[in-house]
Amino acid sequence: MATKRDITDLIDENGIQSKFKLVFEELYAPLCQYAFTFVKDKDTCEDIVQDIFTRIWEKNRTVLGAYGNGIRYYLFTAVRNNCITYLRREKRTPVYTLTDNMNENSSHQWMEIAPETDLRTDYKARLAELIEQLPPKCKEVFLLARMGQLSGQEVATALGISAKTVENQLWKAMKVLRLLAKSSNMY
Amino acid sequence: MIEIPEHLRGALENHFLGRESSEEKTLLETWRSLHPEYDEEVTRLMQLWSDSGDALAQPEFDTSEAWREMESRLGKKRTGLWVRLPLAGRIAIAATMIGALVMVGGRIFSDRTSGDTATGWRTVVAVGGNEKITLPDGSTVSLRNGATLQYPYTFEGSERKVMLAGEAFFDIRPEKNHPFRIGTVRSITEVLGTSFLVNASSLSDTIIVTTGRVLFADKSQPDRNCILSEKQEAILSEKGLEKKPVTSSNYLSWETGRLVFRQTPLDQVAADLSAHYGVFVQLADTLAPKAGMYPINSEFTSQSLEQALDEIRVLTGLQYKKKAATFIIYQPN
Numbered sequence: 001m002a003t004k005r006d007i008t009d010l011i012d013e014n015g016i017q018s019k020f021k022l023v024f025e026e027l028y029a030p031l032c033q034y035a036f037t038f039v040k041d042k043d044t045c046e047d048i049v050q051d052i053f054t055r056i057w058e059k060n061r062t063v064l065g066a067y068g069n070g071i072r073y074y075l076f077t078a079v080r081n082n083c084i085t086y087l088r089r090e091k092r093t094p095v096y097t098l099t100d101n102m103n104e105n106s107s108h109q110w111m112e113i114a115p116e117t118d119l120r121t122d123y124k125a126r127l128a129e130l131i132e133q134l135p136p137k138c139k140e141v142f143l144l145a146r147m148g149q150l151s152g153q154e155v156a157t158a159l160g161i162s163a164k165t166v167e168n169q170l171w172k173a174m175k176v177l178r179l180l181a182k183s184s185n186m187y
Numbered sequence: 188m189i190e191i192p193e194h195l196r197g198a199l200e201n202h203f204l205g206r207e208s209s210e211e212k213t214l215l216e217t218w219r220s221l222h223p224e225y226d227e228e229v230t231r232l233m234q235l236w237s238d239s240g241d242a243l244a245q246p247e248f249d250t251s252e253a254w255r256e257m258e259s260r261l262g263k264k265r266t267g268l269w270v271r272l273p274l275a276g277r278i279a280i281a282a283t284m285i286g287a288l289v290m291v292g293g294r295i296f297s298d299r300t301s302g303d304t305a306t307g308w309r310t311v312v313a314v315g316g317n318e319k320i321t322l323p324d325g326s327t328v329s330l331r332n333g334a335t336l337q338y339p340y341t342f343e344g345s346e347r348k349v350m351l352a353g354e355a356f357f358d359i360r361p362e363k364n365h366p367f368r369i370g371t372v373r374s375i376t377e378v379l380g381t382s383f384l385v386n387a388s389s390l391s392d393t394i395i396v397t398t399g400r401v402l403f404a405d406k407s408q409p410d411r412n413c414i415l416s417e418k419q420e421a422i423l424s425e426k427g428l429e430k431k432p433v434t435s436s437n438y439l440s441w442e443t444g445r446l447v448f449r450q451t452p453l454d455q456v457a458a459d460l461s462a463h464y465g466v467f468v469q470l471a472d473t474l475a476p477k478a479g480m481y482p483i484n485s486e487f488t489s490q491s492l493e494q495a496l497d498e499i500r501v502l503t504g505l506q507y508k509k510k511a512a513t514f515i516i517y518q519p520n
Binding site: 030146179 | 200231232244
């Protein structure tokens with residue numbers, strides 16, 4: 001079990017600084033990669049993530065003392081919100097959002113994996129491609145859970161949907177990916 | 188393919204994340220032990236979870252480069268403190284008779300001028316522009332926008348003492364047996380009969396002497412001090428007191444409005460632009476070692492930062508980009 005960090009550990013300035021740096025070093029790249037799933041521009045992704053860290057340092061250092069997974073939840077949610085705000089401001093269509101009015105059962109093109117392709121050679125590339133092609137809601141849930149390493153309940157809170165929906169979408173994604181692995185004879 | 192029973196999904200999710208409870212662990216292990224295929228399916232799903240993490244870990248981002256950007260964004264200085272400096276300054280003292288410029292970065296008061304005749308001290312804050320002040324002894328002070336000076340209505344006693352936060356240029360009248368002292372949070376500067384520049388930021392105090400001699404001392408450790416003469420500079424920070432020759436000729440640019448570069452290496456140009464415009468201008472890592480290969484000859488008066496950078500681009504063939512709050516000059520491929 002991970003030990004819980006208490007905010008009183010961070011009272012001194014040095015403690016806050018090292019925690020800040022630690023969190024930055026651990027999560028900067030994953031957060032940028034998560035941002036990249038929305039905004040397909042590396043520089044913009046870095047700006048969005050750095051803005052969030054700057055804001056934490058200047059206005060909201062107490063979040064650094066959050067228990068357990070709190071800081072991950074905070075950061076991944078903030079990245080998601082800021083990416084959506086960015087896309088809206090730029091008047092570009094978000095890659096996906098929960099407001100998309102899509103029929104959950106209609107889209108099965110991602111199941112059509114050409115069997116003649118030698119999938120073993122680039123299995124992980126195919127995996128990435130397939131994740132990209134998941135139905136919007138399913139993809140959103142999976143990316144936040146997987147990249148943010150957030151629990152079902154945390155994903156549900158972040159997206160404003162029920163925990164049950166999160167679980168269904170997550171397992172739907174797992175099932176699709178599992179089929180790919182199987183057809184690739186990976187395991 | 189084995190379907191994971193719904194009641195085990197939550198436990199398995201937490202297992203992926205490495206934070207399942209002991210009950211969840213027991214639940215999962217019991218189920219796995221029922222059949223080898225169940226056990227294998229859990230192993231495969233774990234592998235899939237891990238592989239999809241790898242598949243999503245792209246494109247690559249340079250965390251250490253980003254951290255350097257964050258440090259400059261947050262104003263981290265060598266002392267190990269992160270403070271966003273209100274574009275600190277310097278103090279320059281220039282005088283034909285005697286001049287001293289002191290600059291101290293620090294807090295900014297909201298009121299422009301206030302005084303308490305009972306205690307006999309007056310506080311002047313430069314708001315919305317630089318401020319010229321004539322002291323009771325006829326010495327003059329140029330206070331940089333944002334800086335604060337406190338001085339008595341009349342100089343009484345054996346010394347003339349003022350307090351400074353921010354950046355200022357002092358032109359001080361010599362008075363024998365009546366030393367002029369400039370105090371900051373950190374240092375005390377005594378004019379020995381010359382002109383100098385002092386810059387006190389919230390992290391360090393810097394003094395630059397343009398002519399004459401000055402005594403510069405740590406307030407809390409007065410035996411830590413040095414005497415500076417013409418074209419010498421000293422920096423007092425947590426690291427101690429460091430004395431060196433003056434590197435920039437533009438320390439008074441905020442007062443004169445002029446930035447002058449004469450065969451100035453590019454890294455010095457970047458430092459002067461940063462101080463003058465109150466932004467961070469940096470050279471790209473690959474360019475920094477070659478800064479000396481780009482001597483700049485130019486003069487800027489009313490130009491904006493972008494106009495200045497555009498001119499440097501034309502002069503050197505280099506490019507610049509804005510990344511977060513930092514302007515980076517780099518070599519195009």
